[in-house]
Amino acid sequence: MAAPLLTNCSLSGSAIRVASKNFTESFVIAEIYAQALEAAGMRVERLFNLGSTQIAMAAMRRGNIDLYPEYTGTALIDVLHLPPIADSRAAYATVSRLFKERYDLIWLTPAPMNDSQALATTQSIAASKQLTTLSDVARAAPALRFATIQEFLARPDGLPGLQHFYGGFRFAEIRTYDIALKYRALLEGRADIASAFSTDGEIATDSLVVLRDDRHFWSAYNVAPVVRAAALDRWPEIPRVLDPVSRRITDRAAQTMNASVEKDQTDPADVAAEFLKR
Amino acid sequence: MNYLSSHPWRVAALALGHVELVAAALAVALLFAVPLGIYAARRPRVAPWILGTLGAIYTIPSLALLAVLVEAFGLGFLPIFVALVVYAQFMLARSVAAGIAGIDRAQLDAARGAGMSPGQVLLRVEFPQALPVLIGGVRVAAIAMIAIATLGGYVGGVGLGVLIFNGLTLHQPAMIVAGSIAASLLAIAVDAALRLVERSATPSPTGAR
Amino acid sequence: MNPSSVRFENATARYPGSDRNAIDGISLKLRGAELVVLLGPSGCGKSTLLRTVNRLVPLDCGRVLVDETDVTQRNPVELRRSIGYVIQAVGLFANMTVAQNVGVVPSLLGWDARAISERVDELLNLVGLDPATYRHRRPSALSGGEAQRVGVARAIAARPRALLMDEPFGAVDVVVRTALQRELVRIVSELKTTTLFVTHDVDEAFRLADRIVVMRAGRVEQVAEPFELFEQPASAYVRELVHAGDDVYRQYFVRSRELLRS
Numbered sequence: 001m002a003a004p005l006l007t008n009c010s011l012s013g014s015a016i017r018v019a020s021k022n023f024t025e026s027f028v029i030a031e032i033y034a035q036a037l038e039a040a041g042m043r044v045e046r047l048f049n050l051g052s053t054q055i056a057m058a059a060m061r062r063g064n065i066d067l068y069p070e071y072t073g074t075a076l077i078d079v080l081h082l083p084p085i086a087d088s089r090a091a092y093a094t095v096s097r098l099f100k101e102r103y104d105l106i107w108l109t110p111a112p113m114n115d116s117q118a119l120a121t122t123q124s125i126a127a128s129k130q131l132t133t134l135s136d137v138a139r140a141a142p143a144l145r146f147a148t149i150q151e152f153l154a155r156p157d158g159l160p161g162l163q164h165f166y167g168g169f170r171f172a173e174i175r176t177y178d179i180a181l182k183y184r185a186l187l188e189g190r191a192d193i194a195s196a197f198s199t200d201g202e203i204a205t206d207s208l209v210v211l212r213d214d215r216h217f218w219s220a221y222n223v224a225p226v227v228r229a230a231a232l233d234r235w236p237e238i239p240r241v242l243d244p245v246s247r248r249i250t251d252r253a254a255q256t257m258n259a260s261v262e263k264d265q266t267d268p269a270d271v272a273a274e275f276l277k278r
Numbered sequence: 279m280n281y282l283s284s285h286p287w288r289v290a291a292l293a294l295g296h297v298e299l300v301a302a303a304l305a306v307a308l309l310f311a312v313p314l315g316i317y318a319a320r321r322p323r324v325a326p327w328i329l330g331t332l333g334a335i336y337t338i339p340s341l342a343l344l345a346v347l348v349e350a351f352g353l354g355f356l357p358i359f360v361a362l363v364v365y366a367q368f369m370l371a372r373s374v375a376a377g378i379a380g381i382d383r384a385q386l387d388a389a390r391g392a393g394m395s396p397g398q399v400l401l402r403v404e405f406p407q408a409l410p411v412l413i414g415g416v417r418v419a420a421i422a423m424i425a426i427a428t429l430g431g432y433v434g435g436v437g438l439g440v441l442i443f444n445g446l447t448l449h450q451p452a453m454i455v456a457g458s459i460a461a462s463l464l465a466i467a468v469d470a471a472l473r474l475v476e477r478s479a480t481p482s483p484t485g486a487r
Numbered sequence: 488m489n490p491s492s493v494r495f496e497n498a499t500a501r502y503p504g505s506d507r508n509a510i511d512g513i514s515l516k517l518r519g520a521e522l523v524v525l526l527g528p529s530g531c532g533k534s535t536l537l538r539t540v541n542r543l544v545p546l547d548c549g550r551v552l553v554d555e556t557d558v559t560q561r562n563p564v565e566l567r568r569s570i571g572y573v574i575q576a577v578g579l580f581a582n583m584t585v586a587q588n589v590g591v592v593p594s595l596l597g598w599d600a601r602a603i604s605e606r607v608d609e610l611l612n613l614v615g616l617d618p619a620t621y622r623h624r625r626p627s628a629l630s631g632g633e634a635q636r637v638g639v640a641r642a643i644a645a646r647p648r649a650l651l652m653d654e655p656f657g658a659v660d661v662v663v664r665t666a667l668q669r670e671l672v673r674i675v676s677e678l679k680t681t682t683l684f685v686t687h688d689v690d691e692a693f694r695l696a697d698r699i700v701v702m703r704a705g706r707v708e709q710v711a712e713p714f715e716l717f718e719q720p721a722s723a724y725v726r727e728l729v730h731a732g733d734d735v736y737r738q739y740f741v742r743s744r745e746l747l748r749s
Binding site: 391 | 541543564565566567568569572574576577578579580581582591592595638641642651
């Protein structure tokens with residue numbers, strides 16, 4: 001809820017300011033954090049829809065916001081400018097330490113969900129072509145048609161990176177689509193493999209299969225609440241409130257919630273409320 | 279497409295925040311604009327410079343000004359509030375100046391001759407007659423500000439703009455529509471309300487109200 | 488009531504940006520309770536001279552004395568509240584009713600509401616307007632003649648001992664003007680104010696004045712009682728102005744003055 005003027009005193013700092021970035025999953029998770037904190041009796045001011053990681057980090061460091069959900073992979077690559085780390089624990093340990101040292105920002109308990117890049121296919125194609133891992137796909141690529149978005153072909157941890165790291169991945173056909181239409185190509189039989197994020201809603205709703213990154217190319221992207229140290233001092237109960245909630249956010253849960261917002265057009269606030277009730 | 283009917287309280291809460299934002303900004307804007315307008319009315323040679331400058335500021339794209347203000351003030355209520363105060367200056371100062379300049383010179387001569395101090399001339403003669411024009415200016419400014427205030431949803435969660443920008447990010451057209459309709463309805467309601475105020479501030483010739 | 492004395496000593500004033508004096512070294516003394524008319528064409532300085540009395544125009548040289556006190560020694564706001572001021576355009580305050588307009592100076596002086604109200608009724612009657620009908624009217628609902636009656640009432644509300652009138656009946660139509668002139672003569676003699684009246688209308692000057700000050704180009708041509716201007720015009724200009732050589736005019740003026748003052 002937009003905080004009315006009388007309680008909108010970020011000057012007096014009596015409400016904790018929770019932010020999100022500008023995509024669905026960030027909204028949902030931030031809303032989960034916000035509602036959990038409100039249920040614990042805190043006043044929350046929402047500053048959602050921030051334009052980028054840079055904006056969110058700048059706001060955190062200036063003390064404009066107190067808490068927001070961030071991904072270990074994003075923190076590593078886009079904030080700390082370090083190479084990706086595939087192992088979830090190692091990635092978390094690194095970002096956690098460096099954020100505390102450099103920015104006095106604290107990472108709380110991460111969620112099991114790992115919103116990393118992925119390749120996905122239908123259950124029938126996975127069965128008939130015997131694809132379970134990325135290595136399988138790398139080898140079988142010349143017989144496969146690939147559906148993706150433009151960005152994936154350009155980014156270093158996209159197709160070029162896969163080809164370099166795994167070898168192979170020379171697809172018979174590559175077609176780029178709008179991000180909203182990409183999965184349709186797969187479902188309508190016009191492609192065999194699609195690039196994805198492992199928590200995309202479609203994975204749950206369309207019963208897709210995510211192929212395992214067996215050689216650990218991609219970075220871990222676990223989400224956790226990142227908090228300003230000053231805010232933790234002010235409200236020491238935050239970890240107690242958010243840790244149990246974070247632990248329940250699995251890949252499956254995330255997929256379901258994302259689908260609910262994007263496909264069913266449900267308000268993220270309602271989706272978050274639903275999640276917290278369970 | 280019926281977010282309004284499925285989430286009436288959320289929309290109402292955001293609408294209330296929107297109204298508070300615009301009302302607060304208007305009040306503070308008047309604190310600056312009224313003296314500015316009076317000054318411009320008193321100095322006809324300087325007036326074009328003052329109003330011209332304010333007009334030029336008004337043409338600055340709102341998003342650009344907002345970006346600068348976010349740099350200065352951070353996210354949230356303050357940058358959009360300041361932006362609104364700045365934008366409102368032009369319309370408000372201009373209507374104050376027009377209202378005061380439009381007063382018959384003979385009345386001012388008679389007022390001085392009757393022994394009113396400059397402050398009394400302002401309070402007893404000029405301001406009451408400039409008031410309907412000023413209220414008209416407030417009305418126009420309020421409507422413009424209701425629109426500009428939707429940018430509050432872009433920089434930190436205030437007002438009906440939240441629905442619009444969230445709807446864009448989440449690909450939920452129903453939210454966008456709800457936010458836009460609510461903002462329009464708000465503008466219409468404010469316009470109607472201020473027209474009533476304007477009318478009651480304009481006295482009728484026979485003294486009946 | 489004790490009328491004010493008004494005296495000009497070498498009064499000189501020039502408007503900024505002008506190359507000549509609007510009034511140039513004028514010395515003049517008004518006797519108490521007399522109605523003095525400043526007569527001349529536009530630009531002769533008559534309005535300027537008038538407005539030096541209540542300090543709406545500052546003097547560059549010389550002095551104006553009201554009750555033997557230099558007006559620059561007095562607080563201008565306080566001075567103006569003690570002197571009535573009526574202008575051609577009337578200048579009734581559009582945001583106030585007739586009653587509020589008339590009561591303006593008493594209100595500025597802090598009279599209590601009842602005193603103001605009584606005085607307003609008294610004055611409206613004096614200027615020939617029925618209080619019940621006119622109290623609550625707004626200036627925009629008044630005719631030219633009604634408006635100027637209110638203007639006069641407003642000017643004399645606080646019982647000033649001096650009255651300044653700048654072509655007050657110039658914008659009123661001729662029929663009404665005569666009635667207003669007659670009433671003014673009556674009012675001024677009843678109230679015993681010292682009155683300075685500006686006009687370019689010779690006819691009006693003759694009807695109203697105890698003495699006439701003929702002005703030209705910032706200077707005084709002649710100061711005299713009306714008929715003296717006929718009998719002994721001081722210059723060719725004055726003679727022309729008042730048609731001193733014309734018997735018809737003489738008879739006309741004699742007659743109209745008699746009628747007005749009966």
